Amino acid sequence: MKPDSRLLAGLALIVGLLFLSPVLYSVFMSFQTVDGYYTGNFEFTLENYELAIGQYNFARYLLNSIVVSGSVTVIALTVSTMAAFAFARFRFPGGNLLFAAVVATLMIPSHISLIPNYLTLARVGLLDTYAGLILPAISNGFAAFFLRQYIRGIPVALDEAAYMDGATPLKVLWRVIVPIARPAIFSMGLFIFITEWNNYIWPLVAVGDEDLYTLQIGLARLYRVNPSEDVVNWPLVMAASTITILPVLLGFIFVERHLVRGITMGAVK
Amino acid sequence: MSGIELTDIRKSYPGGPEVLHGVSLDMRAGEFIVIVGPSGCGKSTLLRLIAGLEKCDQGDIRIGGKRVNDVAPQDRDIAMIFQNYALYPHMNVRQNIAFGLELRGVAKAERNARAEEVARTLKLEPYLDRKPGALSGGQRQRVAMGRAMARNSSIFLMDEPLSNLDNALRVAMRSEIKELHRQLGATVVYVTHDQSEALSLADRIAVLKDGDLLQFDTPGAIYDRPANRFVAGFLGMLPTNFLPIEALPFWPGKTGLTVGMRPEHMKVHTSSPQAAAIPARVVFSEMTGANLVLHCESDVGRLIVTAPRQDMAGGEETVWIGYDTDQAIYFDAQSESRVDMA
């Protein structure tokens, strides 16, 4: 290693630790007793986790979050990939107008659709259901737009070759476009998953039933669990936070491998 | 085996001018047809219409006697080789070749066997597990051929399949394509802008210019009896000399015609011959092997002729150009169409 790159590596490590330090600190805190935390004497314990899972239902919230974010990611990716393919490859009456409408949705702040969505779901009786948590997020204008741009970068000749080989449009999408666009699709999926995982407002509005709470709702409620007046049980909150962060982190490590593989595959053409 | 019949095909792209102005071609089953013409004349468009990748505005496309204007490309059972090969980058050579079979529901063992058989024919066996990105241009070209061959289609469309190869490879692949056609017995429609490819490959050549079909005939007929001045100039190794008949000493008294004289029919004399000849000055000469191509300046205009190298060993600067008038092709000076002279 040249001194230059050693310096850079050192610098990168320091910056990386800087970014990571709040996370590390909160993980550290989650293994501490409340008393220890407030008196400054470290005492290792797992009771925060036991409390979060046993008393405060975090296993259930975790499951809900996985179901909701996972479904949203899979369905939204499917819908937007198909929309992107249609917008990128087919001319049809009203196509341009429709695409303009999709782009226009990007300019609407999400909070504006909160009440209409609520009223719609209330009318069809989907409040307090998984479907109510999932459905509003499956039409993702940004994903459709982003993937359309990516697909437009794939030579049309590949589609045409597949048609000549006997493929139907759906086969072209599934066997040619999707594998080639995989890095973009995975990135988009990661983005959708994280956004949904961190979504707070919609689950708060759409669900009253405690059994359908997602992690973010559960987490916010922990602030109100006070060991004594005006004191927050931070170690408990941090244990719950760790439960919240961990799956995303693991998921990222898993997906990231695919991202890198996809990208180098594109590079060699 | 299917022939292809095009009747009065017209095509324009959205918002653009018409690019094909009523082309009719009757290609018989098993024929090797070359569509040749300068770039932008509509060759690819014509091929894509046959493939079904474009729709025509007017006219009929029949394959094997059946009208296919409204049949989707995937249902026409045509194999196509694209100019840039369009290999699937995420599949290895085996999968690329077998993809068409897979889509038709051929079992894995069978399609892999077929892919390997095709790869053997094309000398691609060592590369079966490679992705297209790890192949040379020539190997990619072969994979593209293999992909087309795997399905045993009765029609092959090729859009300038050799234009991205270097010269030696191009000439080698040319004879392989010809050999393949002989083996497969399929109808081939081959698009190129290269007249020598057209002459060497075709059973019949269709010459296209600006969206019009100028001539559709055998290479020999097109070479000997070009329909007009453009066809005469376009096909042939060396540029044909076009001169007004009045200016030439070979046809005293004739007027109103342009004469097309191919360099290979002109005789170069180093001293003034008995017969009529055009005195000329050699401006420069190109070595092509046994022959020299001489670019000459004369009273009647610039002339390009060839001469055996040993005849010109002295570095002659003044020559006399004689001509075998039986070989002349005559064109109407106004319309530029060929005129038969008894």
Ligand SMILES: Nc1ncnc2c1ncn2[C@@H]1O[C@H](COP(=O)(O)OP(=O)(O)O)[C@@H](O)[C@H]1O
């Ligand atoms: N997709 C297209 N959209 C609009 N114009 C096109 C398109 N493809 C080809 N053209 C035009 O049609 C004419 C014929 O093109 P093409 O068939 O590709 O010619 P060639 O293959 O003989 O070079 C050209 O003028 C070209 O600009």
Ligand SMILES: [Mg+2]
């Ligand atoms: Mg072309």
